Amino acid sequence: MVELTLLDHFLFIIGEVTLLLLIALGLLILVLLILTLASFHSGRLYFPRILKPGFTALEGVMRAIFKFIGLDDQEMLAFSVRLLNTMNLKAFAAIPVNERAIFLPQCLRAARCPAHLTPEGLKCVSCGQCGIGEIRPALEHLGYRVFLVPGSSFIKRMVKQYHPRALVGVGCLLEVKEGLEMADKMHLIGLGVVTLKDGCVETLVDWNALFEVATLGLDPSTIPVDLHVPAA
Ligand code: SF4
Structure with missing residues (x-):
């Protein structure tokens, strides 16, 4: 039977954590993709509080995905502007x-x-x-x-x-x-x-x-x- 060293255990844990992070990132991108496509389709913004930070953090990835599925940069920009405006409407009105x-x-x-x-x-x-x-x-x-x-x-x-x-x-x-x-x-x-x-x-x-x-x-x-x- 092969004995695992402390280093092996450590590398194993690192591997597991990395895998979990990649799965979480994949799920987050999938959720953002679904919310964005649904918003595009309906003309309404779904869950802007999730969309805004997600978009900000993963803008490059999202842009590449949307390019891949045929949405152009202008549509992405228009969506981002609508998102940012929607998030700020209430706070703006109060000032x-x-x-x-x-x-x-x-x-x-x-x-x-x-x-x-x-x-x-x-x-x-x-x-x-x-x-x-x-x-x-x-x-x-x-x-x-x-x-x-x-x-x-x-x-x-x-x-x-x-x-x-x-x-x-x-x-x-x-x-x-x-x-x-x-x-x-x-x-x-x-x-x-x-x-x-x-x-x-x-x-x-x-x-x-x-x-x-x-x-x-x-x-x-x-x-x-x-x-x-x-x-x-
Ligand atoms: S209205 Fe004002 S901004 Fe417009 S052309 Fe005249 S001076 Fe310039």
């Missing part, structure tokens, strides 16, 4: 509007925008060439700080300066996803609104969708009925 900020990307401006760059981003002069000139005063009227920014470094700077507890970011799918992750890391509650058209200039956003997000949690009686929201 007073004067502790929230809105960041608009400079690509929403008209090509001949006369706004000048300042240390706090571009200063819109409401020239009437794009919707920012109308939505900015409406959002500021609600109590928001609104920034028109050329990049994420401005967002970080403004957050450090004004200490908002929540923010709304507008951008393309990738920008919004990265922005929401950045907000998470900075312990801020973030919501994202995805642009209708990508590009570097004259992109489009649904201003009503942004206004709807901006008014989350606000007492309807505090929202003037005559606030003008531009058409998309």
Whole structure:
């Protein structure tokens, strides 16, 4: 009969633990896959509290699996944004509007925008060439700080300066996803609104969708009925 040494026992235990961890990881991936596919299929998010940390921890693996089964990167991004937004809705609505900020990307401006760059981003002069000139005063009227920014470094700077507890970011799918992750890391509650058209200039956003997000949690009686929201 072969006698097992202490080292053999140790290696045996390591092998068993590794096997159990691999089985647990496989099961977790399977659960995430089922929940994600079911959410895709129904248009509803199932168990977002499980999906969000699972997705964050296993994003690379999940992306590879979804690519393998024919879902493209854009669908994955849209799903991640929806997931992150859904998780933050309630907390966002609970934060007073004067502790929230809105960041608009400079690509929403008209090509001949006369706004000048300042240390706090571009200063819109409401020239009437794009919707920012109308939505900015409406959002500021609600109590928001609104920034028109050329990049994420401005967002970080403004957050450090004004200490908002929540923010709304507008951008393309990738920008919004990265922005929401950045907000998470900075312990801020973030919501994202995805642009209708990508590009570097004259992109489009649904201003009503942004206004709807901006008014989350606000007492309807505090929202003037005559606030003008531009058409998309
Ligand atoms: S409305 Fe404001 S952001 Fe839009 S083009 Fe005019 S100055 Fe630029």
